[in-house]
Amino acid sequence: MAEHRDRERLRQTFGAVAELYDRARPEYPVEVFDDLANLAGLEPGSRVLEIGPGTGKATLELARRGYAVTGVELSPELAEVARRNLVSFPQTEIVVGDFDEWEPDEAAFDAVVAFSAFHWIAPELRYAKPVRLLRAGGTLGVVGAPHVRIAGDDPFWSEVQEDYDAVVPHPDNQPPPPPDEVEGFAAEFRASNVFAAVDERRHLYPLTYTAESYVALLGTFSDNLALPAERREELFRRIHARMAARPGSTVTKHQLVTLTVGRL
Numbered sequence: 001m002a003e004h005r006d007r008e009r010l011r012q013t014f015g016a017v018a019e020l021y022d023r024a025r026p027e028y029p030v031e032v033f034d035d036l037a038n039l040a041g042l043e044p045g046s047r048v049l050e051i052g053p054g055t056g057k058a059t060l061e062l063a064r065r066g067y068a069v070t071g072v073e074l075s076p077e078l079a080e081v082a083r084r085n086l087v088s089f090p091q092t093e094i095v096v097g098d099f100d101e102w103e104p105d106e107a108a109f110d111a112v113v114a115f116s117a118f119h120w121i122a123p124e125l126r127y128a129k130p131v132r133l134l135r136a137g138g139t140l141g142v143v144g145a146p147h148v149r150i151a152g153d154d155p156f157w158s159e160v161q162e163d164y165d166a167v168v169p170h171p172d173n174q175p176p177p178p179p180d181e182v183e184g185f186a187a188e189f190r191a192s193n194v195f196a197a198v199d200e201r202r203h204l205y206p207l208t209y210t211a212e213s214y215v216a217l218l219g220t221f222s223d224n225l226a227l228p229a230e231r232r233e234e235l236f237r238r239i240h241a242r243m244a245a246r247p248g249s250t251v252t253k254h255q256l257v258t259l260t261v262g263r264l
Contacts, residue, residue, distance in 0.1 A: 017220055018077035022055040022085070024216040026207055028115060032143060032259050033061050035201040036113070039261040040139035042067060046110040049133060051099050052117030056082035058143070062113070063089035070109075072099045074120075100125055108135040115143045118185070127192040131264065140195070140262045142185050148204070148256045149176040156243070156251045163238040167231055176254075179204060184258030195262035203257045210250055211243035 036042065044066030053059040053071035055078050062069050069092040073079040082094045095102065100122050112130040114121075121129070130140045149157055157175045164173040179202075186200040209217065215236045218224055224232055243249055 016077070017225065018055060018075065018081050020216060021078065021220045022057075022081050024213065024220050025054070025057055026217075026255075028058050028061070028143065028145070029203055029205050029257060030061070031203050032201070032257055033058075033065065035259050036111075036141050036261065037065065039199050039201070039259075040111045040141055040263070042111060047108070049104070049109045049112045049130075051112065051114040051130075052120055053082055053094065053115075054078050054117070056085040056094075058113075058115040059092065059094075060085055060089075063092045067091075069093070070095060070104065072097050072102050074098055100129070104133065107133045109133055109138060110135060111139045111141055113141040113143070116145055118142045118144070127189075127194055131194050134264055136264060138264050140189075142189075142260045143257060144184060144260075145255045145257045146182055147176045148179045148182055148254050150179065150204070150254050153254065154251055156246070157253075160239060160242060163235060163242060167235040167238065168227065179256045182256050182258070185260035189260055189262045192262075195264060197263045199261045201259045201261075203259075204254060205257065206252050206254050208250055208252045209243075211240045214243060214251060214253075215240045 040046075042048065042065070046067045048062055048067045048069045050059055050062065050069055050071040053073050054075075056071070059069055059071050059082060063086055069089075071079075071082065071092070071094045073082060073094055073096060076096050079094045079096045086092045086094065112133055118126065127140070134140065161173050161175060164170075184200045184202065186198055189195055189198045218236060218239065224235070227235070243251055
């Protein structure tokens with residue numbers, strides 16, 4: 001029950017920073033969409049349901065590829081920005097609703113996809129509902145993009161733990177893990193016993209931030225948004241000062257983008 005309450009509380013936080021979310025969150029690498037198209041057999045006109053599109057960070061590329069996209073977004077504020085970003089793609093629809101409860105007029109989608117949003121679905125529905133909304137032979141595609149630390153990575157990611165320990169002490173305050181310790185969803189997909197085949201693709205790519213752009217990014221994460229304002233501001237002040245004191249005032253972050261695809 002406590003986990004359910006925390007999930008509900010945290011997934012409601014993003015609407016308050018919709019414009020910042022759109023500016024600060026990175027795009028997904030084009031290779032992920034190429035892999036999705038190949039593994040799911042998508043082509044122009046394919047019907048794609050996107051869970052939690054946010055401001056359309058992934059939706060825009062899906063629309064550019066000619067898919068007929070329906071996005072179900074919990075936050076009216078994020079949905080408004082997504083519609084603005086997708087105004088040139090009339091085949092794309094952004095619906096405000098809770099995916100756990102939402103039902104389409106017509107199901108039988110070619111693919112259901114979630115970009116960094118799959119964990120917000122109620123555990124008992126994560127596989128059962130997407131599978132129910134897919135056509136026979138359809139595909140569930142789930143993308144995650146965790147921060148990882150590679151060999152020789154910037155010591156900033158270890159040093160900054162001092163700021164977290166000072167302001168928001170918690171046993172989970174740790175530097176990012178190495179890529180080989182990060183699992184995608186493949187094992188979970190297979191354990192669901194609903195897919196005829198499961199594939200996974202992984203892409204590691206760097207993102208360079210200034211002190212300002214990194215603190216802006218931090219301001220879009222649900223755990224930070226849920227902090228009391230004074231603690232959040234103190235944490236961000238410390239991190240900004242640490243970065244600003246570095247040569248060039250920049251830091252490079254590595255993200256491991258995993259695409260897991262299950263075909264019925």
